[in-house]
Amino acid sequence: MRKQIQQQIDRIKAAGATYVDARWYPVDEVNNLVMWNGNLKNADTTRESGMGVRVLYKGAWGFCASSDLSDIAVIFNQALDNARVAAERVTFPVHLAEKDIIQARFESPCQIDPFSISLSEKVAFMKKMDERLNQSGVEQRFATMTFMRKQIVFMDSEGSQIEKQITEVFAGMQVSGRDDQGMTQERSYRLNRQGDTRGWESINPQVFEENADRIVREMQQVVAAEDCPKEDRAVILLPGIMFLQTHETIGHALELDRILGYELAFAGGSFVTLADFGKLRYGSPKLTARADGTLINSPGSFGYDDDGVPAQNTVLIDKGILVGAITGRQMVEEANVKARRQIFNGSGGANRATSFYRVPIERMTNINIDPGEDGTLDDIVRNTEKGIILDGDRSWSIGSNREQFHFANEIGWLVEDGQVTKVVKNPTYKGSTVPFWNSLSAVGDRSTWSVQFVDNCGKGQPSQIMQLGHGVPVCRFDNVRIGE
Amino acid sequence: MKERILQTLKSLRAYAVEKGLQVSLLYHEEESALMRFANSAISLNTNEHIVRLEITAYRGSQRAMYELITEPGKLDDMKKGIDTVAELAALAQPLSYTPTIPHYKADFIDEQGYDEALAKLSNEEKLAFFNQASAGLETDDLKLSGIFSSGTNIWAMVSTNSEFCQFFKTSDAGVTVVLAHATLKWEVQAEQSAQKKAELNAEKLHRDLAFLVERYQKETPQQLPLGSYDIVLGHAAIAEIVRFLGFIGFSGGALKRGFACLNEEKIGQKVFSDKLTIVDDPSYLQTFPLKRDFIGMERKAFPVVEKGVFKAFTWVQDDADEFGMTPTGHTVPAYSVVVSGGDHEVTSLEELVGQPRDTDLLYIPFLHYMNLVNPSKGIITGSSRFGALLLKKDGSVVVPYNVRLTQSMLDIFGDKVAWVSQKTEAYNVSSSYGARNPNAVVVPLFMRVNDLEISHSNSSY
Structure with missing residues (x-):
């Protein structure tokens, strides 16, 4: 197949294309198990295979994908035809940033292939967790496990050839019960990074058992709790919501295609402009954020992106000042020209597609917040006069330019004079992105930092779901509106 | 195409019946095309042809599902899929109830929603439509974004409960046209949904957009009091x-x-x-x-x-x-x-x-x-x-x-x-x-x- 792909790349290049690449997925397999109240509702396996081809012709992209590989010339021809038509409406010809020619292989760290584990063993584990969750006050029990493995062969007309073997494991559980008004309250646990590998060994029964007991206990507390007050308080975000705050108001806001207006048809833009790089005080000096595709063991680490660029660790916000973005080869060139200055020194290696039948776009890698110097969670609570600790992502909604947001959480703990006083239910908070990050008043130390996995980040048209990670500490923000 | 799909399903059903298995087979084939616009250019022009087969196997209260994306002619792969999902069902934990296996009482073929003219729209036609919808509205500051998504969607299904099949074929299109100010960042939009080509109306999109553009260009935006x-x-x-x-x-x-x-x-x-x-x-x-x-x-x-x-x-x-x-x-x-x-x-x-x-x-x-x-x-x-x-x-x-x-x-x-x-x-x-x-x-x-x-x-x- 590789020989055939190379022949087609050469043929299309000879027909006038300035650049061609192909991503061949010999196998892309997903195994999803869902257990609801002890019933194995889903025992699904999906196996995909096919090829996606990108052609750049006179400054415009054409893309074609098919699961029918009986005559791959058809796919290449259609991609070229699509590019030819696209070239009739070009306002800024696509130019790709320089990159090294790479012959490489990447394999995500995995000790035990989850696909080597029998269905009965996986189900037995879920059943055990389900029984553990089946405690007093629990009306609904939900557990899910998803295993992914994909082999991707990337070849381009510049001579790069990269093979990737990616294995992922996602798992979680949720319980819900009813409060005295008959309203459902829920508490959930999502598997985060456990160690340096991400195979079946990530599924540590002890971790799940401890968290099963914890979420049941906390759900029981929420069910019996009063409503969250409507007022201004300091919010202390635990990693179970801090990851999403980072994802929505730093990650998406700093995707360079959004900043340049390439997502306005659907997902939206960004309040950030090219003039802001190096100048905008995005957050308080306690905020340093990075896009780290090199972080060991996270779904946002994939070796090489779908432009064939190696993963990198890029600072996005340095002590509160905006300095970087999430970038691929096309966008950095356009941004530098439009800004009339060199903002970006080459691609940040963040152009990815979710499958062979989707085109690569700028996607988050691991968007992390550096740990700070404000101590442990207990230290931060002790130094908070009037606050609320929040955890769990019950709901999230963000303005189209990522300029404002509204989050609902599963649980809140009120803090008065340095002490946790009581649990509240239906907590929410909202704010405007830049004032919010500038109100960051405490960043927890390494003991509070953990890598949270995201398996459902949506973007693009046609729509794409992507997997990534966020390494985040506990953070406190002052004067935030809660309870609305 | 219909005959090829139905024949494939019937062959697979026969294979499952011969092996004494209880399965349902759901076939999905899509021809998708999307022309995407951004910054007044075509930012992406795609075609995808995807064939999916979803096989669900049942053993009393046990159930498992296997989906493969494959080539239309790869019958052997599909048969292997049936074998695989039958093995998975045998390992699956029993449900607390017995799931119903689809039972089709007669062949049902519905192609009423398919319009060949819409499904086969050319790249050139789509570009011309977009140009007409946005004609005269773009400026140096006001940039065009949007999509023209169109395609054909086929669902076909059979189960071991009967020899009858269901087959549905539709065409569809969704058009979104956005005009966004490059520096002031306001956006206006007009959209259209079409089941057949005759429902597409570039003139109406243009009228809707022009009305909003005029308002947004004339007025200074204000923050509303809560x-x-x-x-x-x-x-x-x-x-x-x-x-x-x-x-x-x-x-x-x-x-x-x-x-x-x-x-x-x-x-x-x-x-x-x-x-x-x-x-x-x-x-x-x-x-x-x-x-x-x-x-x-x-x-x-x-x-x-x-x-x-x-x-x-x-x-x-x-x-x-x-x-x-x-x-x-x-x-x-x-x-x-x-x-x-x-x-x-x-x-x-x-x-x-x-x-x-x-x-x-x-x-x-x-x-x-x-x-x-x-x-x-x-x-x-x-x-x-x-x-x-x-x-x-x-x-x-x-x-x-x-x-x-x-x-x-x-x-x-x-x-x-x-x-x-x-x-x-x-x-x-x-x-x-x-x-x-x-x-x-x-x-x-x-x-x-x-x-x-x-x-x-x-x-x-």
């Missing part, structure tokens, strides 16, 4: 709220799992404004309907809300099996939701703006990034986008920055509804996550709801 407003929702916003109501309003499964804002006691009671009637009606071709569900049940008009009275929950087969309920023909990827028009005569935004009014009206055409804050209470939140207007009592028009609405759907569709437009329109809510899945809802063009709070007001875009 508080209560009488709000006119546009059809995109109405469609999005109705879609969410489908998740947590009238789904029987959501009810049983504690994530519904309605309950069994509400059946037969007035829960919404008497101006609201919602029916799942597969006779509307604009919704890309399925007239049989995937279990084989005939789908007829199914009233959900009649003049504000909640009529019934919908039950997909699996939820019905689990909770001992009767299925209602809703085992489909999407319903054909139709919200009836009311008695207010208004057929366009231009007309709405020109009508006399007794108070200020906040027009919200579109709710961006809606999510459920509290399912039990039906509380949703989302932000205005794409051309909101404050229509002042004195006839003047203010362009507002975006605002956030955090409200219960029970209030939005409750007694605060002042009027519903007579005119309805199909609004495309197709999802392209994973498989192409065309869907549209038919909703009133406008709905006025009095006294709704805005919970956040932007000071800029």
Whole structure:
């Protein structure tokens, strides 16, 4: 197949294309198990295979994908035809940033292939967790496990050839019960990074058992709790919501295609402009954020992106000042020209597609917040006069330019004079992105930092779901509106 | 193509029967094309041809599913898939109920929703359409974005319970045209959903866009004070709220799992404004309907809300099996939701703006990034986008920055509804996550709801 792909790349290049690449997925397999109240509702396996081809012709992209590989010339021809038509409406010809020619292989760290584990063993584990969750006050029990493995062969007309073997494991559980008004309250646990590998060994029964007991206990507390007050308080975000705050108001806001207006048809833009790089005080000096595709063991680490660029660790916000973005080869060139200055020194290696039948776009890698110097969670609570600790992502909604947001959480703990006083239910908070990050008043130390996995980040048209990670500490923000 | 697909399914069925297996086979084939615009250029032009086969195996109360994306002619791979899923089903933990295996009582072939002219639209035609829709509106500052998504969608199914097959073929298109100011960051939008080529109307898109562009270019945007407003929702916003109501309003499964804002006691009671009637009606071709569900049940008009009275929950087969309920023909990827028009005569935004009014009206055409804050209470939140207007009592028009609405759907569709437009329109809510899945809802063009709070007001875009 590789020989055939190379022949087609050469043929299309000879027909006038300035650049061609192909991503061949010999196998892309997903195994999803869902257990609801002890019933194995889903025992699904999906196996995909096919090829996606990108052609750049006179400054415009054409893309074609098919699961029918009986005559791959058809796919290449259609991609070229699509590019030819696209070239009739070009306002800024696509130019790709320089990159090294790479012959490489990447394999995500995995000790035990989850696909080597029998269905009965996986189900037995879920059943055990389900029984553990089946405690007093629990009306609904939900557990899910998803295993992914994909082999991707990337070849381009510049001579790069990269093979990737990616294995992922996602798992979680949720319980819900009813409060005295008959309203459902829920508490959930999502598997985060456990160690340096991400195979079946990530599924540590002890971790799940401890968290099963914890979420049941906390759900029981929420069910019996009063409503969250409507007022201004300091919010202390635990990693179970801090990851999403980072994802929505730093990650998406700093995707360079959004900043340049390439997502306005659907997902939206960004309040950030090219003039802001190096100048905008995005957050308080306690905020340093990075896009780290090199972080060991996270779904946002994939070796090489779908432009064939190696993963990198890029600072996005340095002590509160905006300095970087999430970038691929096309966008950095356009941004530098439009800004009339060199903002970006080459691609940040963040152009990815979710499958062979989707085109690569700028996607988050691991968007992390550096740990700070404000101590442990207990230290931060002790130094908070009037606050609320929040955890769990019950709901999230963000303005189209990522300029404002509204989050609902599963649980809140009120803090008065340095002490946790009581649990509240239906907590929410909202704010405007830049004032919010500038109100960051405490960043927890390494003991509070953990890598949270995201398996459902949506973007693009046609729509794409992507997997990534966020390494985040506990953070406190002052004067935030809660309870609305 | 139809014969090839049906023959494939019959061969696979015969293979399963010969092995003594109980399976259902769901075939999905899509030809998708998407021309995407950004910064006044074609930023992406794609074609995807994907063939999926979903095999579900049953062994009494055990069940497993296997889906493969493959080449149409790879029968051996598909047979291997049957073997694999049969092995998985044998390992699956038994359910507490016995799942129903689809049983098709007769062949059912439905190609009524297919229009070859739409399905085979050329690249050149799509580009010409977009050029016409945006002609003269682009400037150095005002950039064109949008999509022209079109394609063919085929569902075909058979099970070992009978030799009969179901086959559905539709064409669909969704067009979104956005004009966005490069520096001021405001955006206006016009959209169209089409089941056949004749429904595409570039001139109408142009008219809608030109009206909004003129307003936005003329007026200086303002931050609205927080508080209560009488709000006119546009059809995109109405469609999005109705879609969410489908998740947590009238789904029987959501009810049983504690994530519904309605309950069994509400059946037969007035829960919404008497101006609201919602029916799942597969006779509307604009919704890309399925007239049989995937279990084989005939789908007829199914009233959900009649003049504000909640009529019934919908039950997909699996939820019905689990909770001992009767299925209602809703085992489909999407319903054909139709919200009836009311008695207010208004057929366009231009007309709405020109009508006399007794108070200020906040027009919200579109709710961006809606999510459920509290399912039990039906509380949703989302932000205005794409051309909101404050229509002042004195006839003047203010362009507002975006605002956030955090409200219960029970209030939005409750007694605060002042009027519903007579005119309805199909609004495309197709999802392209994973498989192409065309869907549209038919909703009133406008709905006025009095006294709704805005919970956040932007000071800029």
